[in-house]
Amino acid sequence: MKIIKSATLESLDAICVDVEATFTKGLPSFSIVGLASSAIQESKDRVKSALLTNDFKFPPKKITINLSPSDINKNGTHFDLSIALLVALYDTKVKFDDFYVFAELALDGTLKDNSSIFPLILSLAKKIGKLSVLVPKSIEDKIAMIPNIDVYSVKNLNEAIMFFNSKEKDKYKVAQYKMPCDTILVDGKQFYYNKKYELDFKDVKGQKVAKRAALIAASGNHNIIFEGSPGCGKSMIIKRLQYIMPPQTVEQILEKAKLDSLNLIEPNFDGRTVFRSPHHTSTRASIFGGGTINSKIGEIALSNNGILFFDELPHFPKAILESMREPLEDNKILISRVNSKTNYETKFLFACAMNPCPCGNLLSSTKECRCNDLEITRYKAKLSDPFCDRIDLFVTMNEVNYEDKADISSKEMYKMVLNAFRVQIKRGQSDLNGKLKDEDISKYCLLDSTCENILNLATTNYSLSFRSINKVLKVARTIADLEASENIKKEHIFEALSFRKR
Structure with a gap:
């Protein structure tokens, strides 16, 4: 019996599979067992x-x-x-x-890619660590992005047979590829950006x-809602x-590429953050995941x-909005x-945009709102x-004025985001401020007596829940990082409170 190692995907995780073969006497036949799908049977x-097209004789045996x-x-x-x-x-x-x-085989023996090879190898690399893989040459550059694995590539079945018969396998080895994006070194660790x-x-x-508010949200990965009249720029x-x-990190970029592959999108490794924007008519299953069996x-x-x-936001079904809580x-x-x-x-x-009322003109100084009180109440009650x-940040936006001018560019904002990012990483955080766990909040979001008094007063006046208090602390921590302040100050608490829903 001979064995070749491979793997299969179960949801997002790879499971190692041994492909075994026996050749016994009997009527010639060819069967595949082991809960193989129709794609494998084919x-x-x-x-x-x-x-046969590459001049190999098919064994006249019972092949299992x-x-x-x-x-x-x-x-x-x-x-x-x-x-x-x-x-x-x-x-x-x-x-x-x-x-x-x-590898998938073409009828002439050429090796082809499919949507599951990259996610499989990436998952295996995380699970096993160091491993050696043989893949089609057409995807060697994509697979070689994955660190700590040895990648070997061939074009067709003949080359694959020569590879295993050869004692000099290194001539088929693929050099490690570099990410096609800019890098930054923070506290001895490399990060990638565009x-x-x-x-x-x-x-x-x-x-x-x-x-x-957008700058704060990006710097600390905070959830944000923009509310304003239609066309104000939400x-x-x-x-x-x-x-x-x-x-x-390289792991995050590869994870994005893995999800892109599973979603039948060609991964690009450009260091750009993923952006998903489902329509409000999307089904619950499409938002959270579905399937009758798997x-x-x-x-x-x-x-x-x-x-x-x-x-x-309010046009999304209430069942979807409430399911977002977990x-x-x-x-x-x-x-x-x-x-x-x-x-x-x-x-x-989590970024959201919404109008202040069904017609959108409630906050307008030039247009008349056509909604009655009941319609506005029902609209607001959806949240x-x-x-x-x-939600960490609630922002009410003003109407557009023809005298308004641009005052900052994305390049300038990103420079500030990078500075805040460095502060968070050097502080030893594994997550950005917006995703800190409760035990990390008490470690990184320390307040002096003045700030504590302000927060206690706000808790009483605004009826803040424990979750809201933690949100204020995390936003204040991000604001302090943007100001390059080691400690959270009262002005940071005040600004964080100004973005709470009242």
């Missing part, structure tokens, strides 16, 4: 065609391919090459060692308070947040380490289905207090 025809462990559903066309190698080299003494093999500002804050005229500001978000990834999981933007509070969500239970991380910046409690 590989029998692809393997036969690839072998087993995918072990046999009690786990397997899916994906990346098992093609493993199966073909076992059949082609059945009568030779070849050691497959600890190589993990991934200097291109396709959407710039210099296009936003006026709205100083809103831009200040969505305009939120869409520019993506370009001033803090740098990312759980499928949703928008909040795809937004991890990035921005999730809800435009026209991922916003715990920064993770558990999706349970018949055959699987999957935990997704949800450390995203419950527990939901609002999970």
